[in-house]
Amino acid sequence: MPSPGTERDGRIFRHRLSTRLWHWINAVAVIVLLMSGLTISNAHPRLYWGHYGANFDAAWLTLPRFPGWATIPTGYNLALAREWHFAFAWVFAFGLLFFMLRAVMNGHFRRDIALGAKEVAPSHLWEDVKRHLHLNFETPGGGYNPLQKITYSLVLFVLLPLLILTGLTLSPGMNAVLPWLIDLFGGRQSARSVHFICASGMALFIVVHLLLVVLAGPINEVRSMITGWFRVSGEQS
């Protein structure tokens, strides 16, 4: 197996097998979690801050009823939505754990995701913003650009772990095991709100991610996440 960064015939080896496997498993898990989560939201579409919150308490956000095409299952069935949600929560949580262990061991985080001091310099970031606005996503050497690294770091180290921790906080059974989680988020209803906010962040990430894949050349991008090889000439799409 080539090591990342290997170049051959105008192509660069970009994604290891562990990254590619996790990407697709996680994509399925996150989409199922989001769509079954919308059914769970429909069961009580009000969000609160603090320990308690029900119909007589002030909601900071009242959500619309999400339509059938956006939910799993399409018809309202809370028991079935919960089965989907909890089954794929295991896939999601352990997938993330294995990916992170692997990414630490093989240097993926250090080499590809970590931001160098130069990269976060305001002038450099501004240049990167301008390149994005000109729909130029190429980085010399085929690595990730700074905006990409910042986004992936936020998703990997903030959104995804918060989704797991707030999800655990919603469990009265786990509350008896890890009561500090409730204090961390300021109450079960706060954790529920943070869970929803992070899920919205993931949905937004997916939309932008797909948009950028399309703009940057969908065939090359998707192929590289399947085979690992990314064409650097930039003319494929």
Add this chain to the structure above:
Amino acid sequence: MILTRRNLLLTAGAGLVTGCDTLGQNPTFREVLKLGEKGNFAIQRSLQQRSALAPEFNRTQISPIFRVNGTHVPAGEAYAQHTAEKFVNWRLRVEGLVNRPLAVSPAQLQQMPKRTQITRHDCVEGWSAIGEWTGAPLKLLLDAAGLKPQARYLVFHCADRMGTGEMYYESIDLIDALHPQTILAWALNGQPLSVGHGAPVRLRVERQLGYKHAKYVERIEAVADLSTVRGGKGGYWEDGSGYQWHAGI
């Protein structure tokens, strides 16, 4: 149909959604999905100390209005009669696999040693309410009745008839039954239990979701096996709507 990119995306999207519905109706796939919640049960039970307590709160954290879950007023003349009589003729029976079957009046229940706890009630739908519950520890009642060695579950038969015409019921295992916070509550926030909250007596099983907290409890039956009771899945919502018997998340 002309295969435009838009049509292709719409078809793929519709296929994804209806594909999930088809999968969700497939019995084998459903069993695989259920492994998730079975895993939740297994991991919670392995991490929880038997007597690990659900969080308790202080009086300033109590919900201003505690929302009623499930039945608001049990239908039928029998319950109306009990309300009119202030439940003096209500009897909570403890029977099944016990050495000494009991029939306890609300007054007798209130004379037993009591536990008061300010806990959070979490509905499976997502809302939470905090209230101060007072009641008799279930363990004391079970000690008085003397569980037979074969007894593994306690079934709570209730006086409220649900929309389907069936009487509500729920069940818990001995780990939850003997837990210090598992009480037969007769007061909420220092007031006698209201009809909406399950007068004259409701179960509190604080490490699980709201539907486990059976209201209007008339009969507690100790059994060896849940499969022979009613629909066989251990509760009204479990039998009729596919909710999980262990409601720990």
